[in-house]
Amino acid sequence: MMHRILFTASTFSHIRTFHLPYLRAFRALGWKVDVACGGTLPDLPDADRVIVLPFEKRMSSPANFRAQAQLRHLMRQQNYTLVITHTSLAAFFTRRAAAGVHPRPPVINMAHGYLFDDETPAWKRAILESAERLTARQTDLLLTMNQWDYRTAQRLHLGRRVAWVPGIGVDFSKLDAPPGACSRSTYGLDPEDFVLLYAAEFSSRKNQSMLIRALPSLPPQVKLLLPGQGALLEECRRLANTLGVADRVVFPGFVSPMAPLYALADAAVTSSRSEGLPFNVMESMYAGLPVIASRVKGHTDLLDDGRTGLLYPFDDTAAFVRAVKRLLEEPGLCAALGSAAHDAVQPYALDAVLPQVMEQYLSLVPAAQPLRAPAFSTTDKE
Template identity: 35%
Template sequence: MSNKILFCATVDFHFSSFHLPVLEWFKQQNWEVHVAAQGEMELPFVDKKFNIPLERSPFSRNNLAAYRQLKDIMDQNDYQIIHSHTPMGGVLARLAARGSRKKGTKVIYTAHGFHFCKGSSLLNWAMYYPIEKNLSRLTDCLITINNEDYSLAVNHRFKAKQIEHVYGVGINTERYRPIAQAEKALLRKALSYDPNDFLMFYAAEFNRNKNHQLLIRSLAKIKDQVPQAKLLFAGRGSLQEECRELAAQLGVGDRVEFLGYRNDIYKLLPLCDIAVSGSLREGLPVNIMEAMACGLPVVATRNRGHLELVKVDENGFLCDPEQVHEMSNHMLTLAKSDVIKQRMGKQSSEYIKKYDLRQVREQLSRIYTPLMEHPAATAELLQLSGLR
């Protein structure tokens, strides 16, 4: 069996956003790295990339074609490890890898947030829980990224051979870091922001789950009390125009900036005052971790991912996803008090340390290393040494 690994996810953007350090680590170990996902993006540290028609929707017919292509890719390559991400990437890759597992291939799945969790609908539990539990039988290592999912997998006796908890995908705290006030003032001036602007930042795709509308409505509630409050939205998506129209209707069209897709968020975050999120469901949100690394307090909705990162009254505030009044009050508290804002920002910087990229890469290396050993070679070595 050759030193080759296949990574699989729904879209290739997932790897460019979250997993390049892991791809690089495998190249440093002299492994051949393959990626299978939808998209034509060129990825560094990748020897071969397969563009397959994976779709997020479990009901898309394209996923049947994607399954067949994945199975052919696995049959034609002698992978020692297959590591899948995203819900549909995890489902199709593990089903397609059944034959490969019989030949000794190890299969890993990282759950970036189960669709069934505390507070989820009965429909989500009825649909997704049986699928994940049954697929755990086809999983050598199940990696979870928050305590709730880890406890759920253990307590519900998922059948993966190994269940691990890792601190997300890791944050580069050398890139995402706080800056001095003088530097912040210069950056704001360069981007035409006033030193007294109260800048609230949210990086997220415009979809129903990300719930941008809550933040726009909350801004509208405090627009008269905090005349210089602004929302900065980084991201694209199908609901962007709807959100733009809502902002205009509520009289805050000039206070909400739609920045589009950005690859310089590490430059934008440090010049802001707080990070906000209206998300309904999160596994362990990278956007919040990046903001914390930049020393920002957080005002977010209450879900398992935010609960993992935000300690109420310590580094931020949490509220229910429909509570405009509560969200706006928390925004107002931080806008009115530099003391609270600075205290919470320092706590964010402290809390994020365990999520540092170096820590996470060390956690993953401890998981990968035993799976990288060749079973046949190990058995032969034991036999030669008289230990078997």
């Protein structure tokens, strides 16, 4: 029997950034792999078929319901052995599409971080929880990657079966290679600067504005390196100008590879409102950087306060400033935190995680067992 799998996500960039090793693993098992997403059509050599969906960020957009109808038709036509969905928007409409398919293929939803937590306003949390409850019957397996999401999904019965996995795995080998020709002067930074690095999309959830607001309370040698793009980039530029710290904030845009930036930074920081299991933090830990992170889900799963990193209450500028000053004032703390973080993040490496995730994926397809170990090699890099 020829097995065929469908991966869905809101954007192709999500699949390309995080899931190519899994596309390769299924193809190594002899499966046909289809990928259906919104966004610009990329080059995906690890997919047998690529389908463009008209996803839009606004949930109520008619385009999303057209995408749902397209997915339903696709599932009826292709008779998939398994459907795996990622990202909140795509996960909702993929599961709604599956509800109208008979017989329905097994559906796995990987939750990369629910967009609600204990601090979310009641009205907003009710809406987001309702969307998950509505699609729970079409979720044969729900995979979560932090403990808050796992406990919440179990309590609310958001899937027929709920399991925890240590993320999707980070390919740390990319950070082992020589960082290449890049110096602080490339970004207008001086050797004596204390450089804080935060690589993330510019959005309200990532909250870069808090880091910029903190700079006037920090010594002038503290500089902020903010690679990334997003809707709030220009707003953050204006804020830096308004506060008179534009010469202390570097906006290099999208940067890849990141290894040179980890090599020139003194510490990694994050001001995020919530996370699933963030790559930027795990990569920073592996690079041996001390991490100062907001005390939110995802961060608390990775960092032990005072041992592998420093945590502060979300959006608490004064607490963040104190944490940075602690790194400046306590000799040896940066090295101690960075060394402990490097050791602590090893279980999240792609080589360790991919077999665990594949075992969960294939648990819904008994005929696909036993697993063939060579399929899960991560030595085949892009």
